[in-house]
Amino acid sequence: MEYNINPSVFTNVFVFPSAIADKYLKLCKGEHLKVIIYILRSSSNKPSMQEISDALDISLYDVEEAILFWADAGILVTDNISKTEKTKVLKKSLKPDRDDVAKRGLEDPKIKYLLAETQLKFGRCLKTNETQTLVWLYDDLGLDVSLILFIVEYAIQNNKKNMRFIESIATDWAxxxxxxxxxxxEQVRLLALYDKSWAVVCKAFGIERRKPSKKEETLSLLWVNDWKISPEMLKEAYDICVDSKSKYSFAYIAKIIENWHNNGYKKVEDIKPKANDKMQGAYDIDLFEKMLNSKD
Structure with missing residues (x-):
C-alpha cells in the first residue's frame, strides 16, 4: 500500500526531537511514547503527572515510569529524582520472559495456583504477556495471590477482562x-461510590458519561455523597453556568454549588427569587458573578 502525508496537517505543528525517532522507537513502550508526545505538545503548560494520567487514561505508575525512561535517555531533565530511584523504577518495569514464568511456576506453588485460577476465571488459556504480568505483580509488586485474584475478579465483574486494567488497578493499590x-x-466500595456519584452528575448535566478527571471524580463524590446535593440542584447549577458563560465550565459550577452549600441551600426553591422580588422567576447572574468571583 502506498501512502503520502496530508500536507494540511503541517499548518499546526510542535517540535519533536529527532533522537526519539532515531534511537528510542524500538526501545520504548507504547505508554512511554504517549507520555513524551503529550509532554512535548503541552510543553508551555508543563502538565503534572496526574494531568498526564487523566488525559492519556494510564496509571500514575506508567506516567512516572515513562518520565524516568525519558530522563534516563536524556530527553527530559528531572531535578528531584536520584539515579537510584530511576534504576529502581526502570528495573521494576521489566517483566519476566516466558522461560522465567515457566520456571517460577515450577518453583512456587502459589504462582502455579495464581496462573491456574486466573485461567479458569478468564475461561481460556492465558497469553504469554498475561502470565508475565501476573508473575510480575506477585514477584515485583509483592502483592499476595489472594489480592491479585480479587483484582482479577473485580475486573471481570466490571466487564474489563484485560490485563492492562488489572495491572493498572494493582499498581494503584500497591x-x-x-x-x-x-x-x-473498602477500596472497591469507594470506587463504586465515585462511579455512582459521577453518573448522577453526568445525568444532571446532560453530558456524556466519560472517564472523569481526578477533580471531577472527587467533587462529584463530595456533592452527591457528602453534601447530598440533589440532581435538581445540580441541573440548576449547570443551567446557571450555561446562561452566564454560554458554555459548560465544571470549575464555575463547582463554585456555584460550594456557595449554595455554604449558605445552607437544600432545595431549588431556596435559590430561586421569591415571588415579591423584582426579578420574578429569573436569576441575578451579575449577583452570582460577584459572589463567585469574591473568593478568587
Whole structure:
C-alpha cells in the first residue's frame, strides 16, 4: 500500500526531537511514547503527572515510569529524582520472559495456583504477556495471590477482562499500600461510590458519561455523597453556568454549588427569587458573578 502525508496537517505543528525517532522507537513502550508526545505538545503548560494520567487514561505508575525512561535517555531533565530511584523504577518495569514464568511456576506453588485460577476465571488459556504480568505483580509488586485474584475478579465483574486494567488497578493499590482483602473491599466500595456519584452528575448535566478527571471524580463524590446535593440542584447549577458563560465550565459550577452549600441551600426553591422580588422567576447572574468571583 502506498501512502503520502496530508500536507494540511503541517499548518499546526510542535517540535519533536529527532533522537526519539532515531534511537528510542524500538526501545520504548507504547505508554512511554504517549507520555513524551503529550509532554512535548503541552510543553508551555508543563502538565503534572496526574494531568498526564487523566488525559492519556494510564496509571500514575506508567506516567512516572515513562518520565524516568525519558530522563534516563536524556530527553527530559528531572531535578528531584536520584539515579537510584530511576534504576529502581526502570528495573521494576521489566517483566519476566516466558522461560522465567515457566520456571517460577515450577518453583512456587502459589504462582502455579495464581496462573491456574486466573485461567479458569478468564475461561481460556492465558497469553504469554498475561502470565508475565501476573508473575510480575506477585514477584515485583509483592502483592499476595489472594489480592491479585480479587483484582482479577473485580475486573471481570466490571466487564474489563484485560490485563492492562488489572495491572493498572494493582499498581494503584500497591502505591496506596492496600495489602489485605478487607482493604481491597473498602477500596472497591469507594470506587463504586465515585462511579455512582459521577453518573448522577453526568445525568444532571446532560453530558456524556466519560472517564472523569481526578477533580471531577472527587467533587462529584463530595456533592452527591457528602453534601447530598440533589440532581435538581445540580441541573440548576449547570443551567446557571450555561446562561452566564454560554458554555459548560465544571470549575464555575463547582463554585456555584460550594456557595449554595455554604449558605445552607437544600432545595431549588431556596435559590430561586421569591415571588415579591423584582426579578420574578429569573436569576441575578451579575449577583452570582460577584459572589463567585469574591473568593478568587
Amino acid at each position: 502505591d496506596k499500600e492496600i495489602e489485605t482483602i478487607e482493604q481491597a473491599e
